[in-house]
Amino acid sequence: MIKWSKVWSDFFIFLALTSNVGFIFSGDPYQLIIAVGVNLIATVLKFGAKKILSAELLATALVADLHLIPATILYFTETHVHLAVGLAIGAAVANAISIIMLIIEIIFEYSKEEDY
Amino acid sequence: MEKNHRRRKGKPYGNIKPKNYRAIYEEKFYDVLLQLRYPLMTIIFFTTLGILMLMIINQKSDGKSVLNYFFHTIITFSTVGYTEGYDTEHLEINRLFTSIFIIVTLPLVYMYGLVSIVNVFMNGNIEEIYRYWRMYKRMEKLNGHYIICHFNEITKELMKQLKKRKVKFVLIEPNPDKEKEIRDFGVEFYVIDEPYKRDVLLGVGLENARGLVTAFEENTQDIAVIVTARLIRPDKENFYIVATATNEESAEKMKLLGANEVIIPSFTVGRRIASFIFHKPTPILDRFLERIAYGEKTDIDLIEVAIDKDSELANKKLKEIKLPQQTGTTVVAIVKNDGRMKISPSGDTTVSEGDHLILLGHPKALKRAEEFIKKHQIEKTEV
Numbered sequence: 001m002i003k004w005s006k007v008w009s010d011f012f013i014f015l016a017l018t019s020n021v022g023f024i025f026s027g028d029p030y031q032l033i034i035a036v037g038v039n040l041i042a043t044v045l046k047f048g049a050k051k052i053l054s055a056e057l058l059a060t061a062l063v064a065d066l067h068l069i070p071a072t073i074l075y076f077t078e079t080h081v082h083l084a085v086g087l088a089i090g091a092a093v094a095n096a097i098s099i100i101m102l103i104i105e106i107i108f109e110y111s112k113e114e115d116y
Numbered sequence: 117m118e119k120n121h122r123r124r125k126g127k128p129y130g131n132i133k134p135k136n137y138r139a140i141y142e143e144k145f146y147d148v149l150l151q152l153r154y155p156l157m158t159i160i161f162f163t164t165l166g167i168l169m170l171m172i173i174n175q176k177s178d179g180k181s182v183l184n185y186f187f188h189t190i191i192t193f194s195t196v197g198y199t200e201g202y203d204t205e206h207l208e209i210n211r212l213f214t215s216i217f218i219i220v221t222l223p224l225v226y227m228y229g230l231v232s233i234v235n236v237f238m239n240g241n242i243e244e245i246y247r248y249w250r251m252y253k254r255m256e257k258l259n260g261h262y263i264i265c266h267f268n269e270i271t272k273e274l275m276k277q278l279k280k281r282k283v284k285f286v287l288i289e290p291n292p293d294k295e296k297e298i299r300d301f302g303v304e305f306y307v308i309d310e311p312y313k314r315d316v317l318l319g320v321g322l323e324n325a326r327g328l329v330t331a332f333e334e335n336t337q338d339i340a341v342i343v344t345a346r347l348i349r350p351d352k353e354n355f356y357i358v359a360t361a362t363n364e365e366s367a368e369k370m371k372l373l374g375a376n377e378v379i380i381p382s383f384t385v386g387r388r389i390a391s392f393i394f395h396k397p398t399p400i401l402d403r404f405l406e407r408i409a410y411g412e413k414t415d416i417d418l419i420e421v422a423i424d425k426d427s428e429l430a431n432k433k434l435k436e437i438k439l440p441q442q443t444g445t446t447v448v449a450i451v452k453n454d455g456r457m458k459i460s461p462s463g464d465t466t467v468s469e470g471d472h473l474i475l476l477g478h479p480k481a482l483k484r485a486e487e488f489i490k491k492h493q494i495e496k497t498e499v
Contacts, residue, residue, distance in 0.1 A: 037160055040164075047156075076180075
């Protein structure tokens, strides 16, 4: 049985990374708007998850947001486009870490199920 | 697998984790936050969609335009209805998109999203959750406290007395209907839960508690609590359990199962009434007895000391022991080995091994007497 709430949150967590990487390579404003939106949604979906590592997951999501929002401002004011891309790379790293933690959490959850 | 087995065997009362009352209310707070997920997601999703669509329609992606599109999306949601603050060559298609966008997003974002968020904060009982959380956070730090089971007239009186002497206690009451009454009574720490569960007793700090009082109207409930508590704290010396019973049979059973003291309220009251009939109460004597029994800041007390087999004091006359001169206490009675009681013994009375002396005096003097008797015991065994 697939848990659809889990599909939703995992979908947005993965999409946050992919859209972010997309922006780094294309440098396209449309992609940046998508990346910011998706990252914000991924953050919101991590609220209140009562699992192990939930605090760390939320922290990485907030890090990604705090990279991308300044990046958006810098990019559209056309002052420091390079810095904007750099910040997006930082956000992508945070996204990648959050995916690693997601995988660790999945492994833990399976081993817990075996315990019972 | 082996590791699991060992973990389960670890404690004599089973592998039970204490119920964490603070964490329960922390989780309730997270549940409130959890309700914000979908409304917030809706708002973010449609804001992003609005900006993107306007960028695509107008073929503009410079900073000024994007800011304008963001502004336009927000004023659409908020139904402020500000005129489009941007230059455009595609006025018609912009208006078409915006019309459709408003039709779809107004109910979703404004009605569902924003209203749900306000609703969560209005009905989320955040204040209530915080109150419980703070109480249980402080409860975790308790040490040397008493645990009281059931809220009734007996325990109410007990709690009044404990409060007067600033003794901390945690009340466990299984009936949730009594919560308001408990709160009005001013109980500092309480838990609405079943007191005969191991995790509940561990959760209220049974392992650090000094004692437990259980005063249910039903003997079976008392017995369940006594057995569970004794299972976790098997040491009768260091963990004191007092219970009430409705009849003698149950009282005996409770004592066998681990209660230190069992009181049968009807017996106690009956005897007290009888004592009023047989001994006409005089105000002074009455106050004297009250002071011994329930004294506030007791300056007089009664204790019982045993004369062991190895004691130097055995087979000596009371006047040779000189207890009043040595310690300042009075021997009120000697309880012989067979249970006979000799009231107000004379100086010529011989104390034999196995006797129990009942001493009256100031608490400090009684402590001295206890040490005195212990000293004579130890010296003999050391030689």
